[in-house]
Amino acid sequence: MIDDDNIFHLHLVSDSTGETVDGVARACIAQFPDVRAHEHVWSLIRTDAQLARVLADIERNPGIVLYTVFDSDIRRKLEEGCRRLQIPHSHVLDNTITMMAGYLGQQSRGRTGALHKMDEDYFNRIEAIDFTLSHDDGQSAWDLEEADVVIVGVSRTSKTPTSVYLANRGIKTANVPFVPGCPLPPELDQLKKPLVVGLIKDVDQLVSIRKNRLRQIERGEGGDYVDPVAVRNEVHQARRYFTDRGWKIINVTRRSIEETAAMIMATMYDRRGH
Template identity: 55%
Template sequence: MRRFHLHLVSDATGETCITIARAAAAQFQGVDAVEHLWSLVRTESQLRRVLAHVEAEPGVVMFTLVDPQLRALLHEECRRIDVPCIPLLDTVIAALSGFLGIESRNQPGRQHVMDAAYLKRIEAMNFALGHDDGRSSATLGEADIVLVGVSRTSKTPTCFYLANRGLKAANVPVVPACPLPPELGGLTDALVVGLTCHPEQLIDVRRSRMRMIGDIGETGYVDPLQVEEEVRQARRLFAESGWPVIDVTRRSIEETAAAILQLHDRRA
């Protein structure tokens, strides 16, 4: 495994840097990027402290600074110590500026303003928290999306990912011999999606969860025959209800959420 230092410099939270850098680094097999996140860098003194660390542990610098003086200083110093310096947003901003015919504001953190969209995301987060694992079923009708599935099919983290996109997402577990909330059958506006998973992966995930909480006993929760029957019954439920189904086997949370968002957009 080849390791290298990756310095991410931002005048805001650094989320954009992290996302782009990880997406790029993931394309290289056998490479381990040691990330150094330098966020809220807005003064020359702050930037010089970052540069001292870059010089001590040279690698690749990626940045999303908008202040022209800080950008010039970063480029100059990186050239001096002979490390690559990559502006992540320049091409996009230049293309937008050319298309729109106006200059960019060059204002740090513009994407994090507390506007209506931000407040909507907060509301969605609170909704996901209050409607996790079948709770608050009386207000299930307020959801934009409801995820249904057996235990450990990533329902909760997927709901919070969707909430970060401003969608009210609830999740309902399918538990053997336990009836689903009656409100689920009466939903008309919400998109209901069934999540399923290959039994073998489900058992691995459940065993891992049990080890985390200190439970190492053998139970029906990880019994192969019972898990297979759980998955089979859940799939039968989804088919009878006419709900779209997403197999989360070997899918990341982001990939599952992307598939759900496509279903939601087509339904809108």
């Protein structure tokens, strides 16, 4: 339990979508497990009237201000307002951009929303997300060859969220459940292009997660689905199945979705020689 003394106000200000400052803020907050941020998210701040509301809220709730504002006039006024209120503030990309500018011998363009322009990469991500959603939980097995990654795993190993995470990075990902007694799509054994990854998890954690899931959906006792002996056999069968086919196996116990996805991406790029 985090007491009130360890809760602080964190203002995230952006003249674009705010995804960059939000991601940096979360990565930084994770280094301080004993505190919690009360986030005030301000995106698409592009006028003086919008900025006035931001500064008024900062004055009412002083804390820390992190921002990605590239419009020089709005940025100057935000920084002046923070200095007037004696509020610590930082542009989260300044040091990195300055370092890169020095190394490259070029000035940065200061483009608002540069990460989100509708270019080829943007449309590739949209295509990957569409593909991933239509190939969730064993759907559309007939064109798995079009995937970049195919995830196979026992129930409750975070196949879907890992797939969506990868899709948001432009990686077409399908996922297929490994269910004892149910044959997997024959197409899996014929794949040439996609990286196939098998996900498993420690039995005790798997049983605990499955029991909690059954409570949430009010589905009774669960039988073999939560029986430790049956689950152990299931995980053993899955590991043996994956090993026999030479698939990459990842034990996702104590791994976040981001860590699992990073391992998959590293394996995929290594396989492609990148």
